[in-house]
Amino acid sequence: MEIDAAHIDIWYIEPEVVANAERLGRLERWLDDEELARANRFRFKEHRDLYVVSHALLRGALTQCAQSQTQQINPADWRFKNNAFGKPFVEQPDPYQNIAFNLSHTEGLAAVAVSQAGRSGIEYIGVDVEPLSRKGLDLALARQFFSTEEIAAAAAITGAEQAIRLLEYWTLKESFIKAVGQGLSIPLESFAFRLGSDTTSPVLIRNDVLSATSTNWQFWQFQPTTAHVTALTVGTTGTHRPNVSIKRADWLL
């Protein structure tokens, strides 16, 4: 399987558009016993539905990826294994073990970023979604988690603009942590971002812990719905910038 240009798809879905009994029942049949057991441990239907939709979205996104290479893998056929920090990877089918992917879910939205199978040069992917309505993320909290550079940049603005800026830093930092896949063993203040604008991408301006690796880290920010922000981190073996498409997963409906 040889790939020309590196490409990443971000598939997203609002769980409420899937959440009727017939659709959920169909998606549940894609999940394995472990996922179903986790789904059934949620006390609230809303949380259970989000879990089912998110994991069906992940399985469906991997199936879409295989289909783009004319391979038919049923969503229920994917098998996963986790690293020591809980980050999932494909275990089966064998030819797809090198697909980089990551899942994020939050109130009102699930999103999966997935690379192509084959030699795309994409080693690491991390994605994070958060609602714009997220409460409690203020400068005081940022001072506990963010780098000095990020705190200074956020402190220079106020009001709604500052709240959005903090959320943008948060999702970027989460997406980076998730791409690396070692949880909070990478301290959140050990790396710092400068945010992008309409025409520029976010930039990692300091990276104390992972500076010795040859991975090239690249970042994107999106607003997939009017109510959510999303950040994507991709680690590549070369300096090429992958193409990224963000699309609603209407194939779940």
Ligand SMILES: CC(C)(COP(=O)(O)OP(=O)(O)OC[C@H]1O[C@@H](n2cnc3c(N)ncnc32)[C@H](O)[C@@H]1OP(=O)(O)O)[C@@H](O)C(=O)NCCC(=O)NCCS
């Ligand atoms: C998984 C983790 C890395 C992110 O969790 P989160 O933001 O709450 O949740 P998300 O919805 O974005 O991602 C969850 C999914 O990521 C994947 N995941 C699990 N462990 C992971 C890891 N170590 N690395 C990457 N992805 C992971 C799983 O698919 C998981 O889905 P599941 O729980 O339904 O199986 C979390 O364990 C964590 O440590 N977060 C950091 C918390 C923090 O203090 N952040 C401050 C940010 S500035």
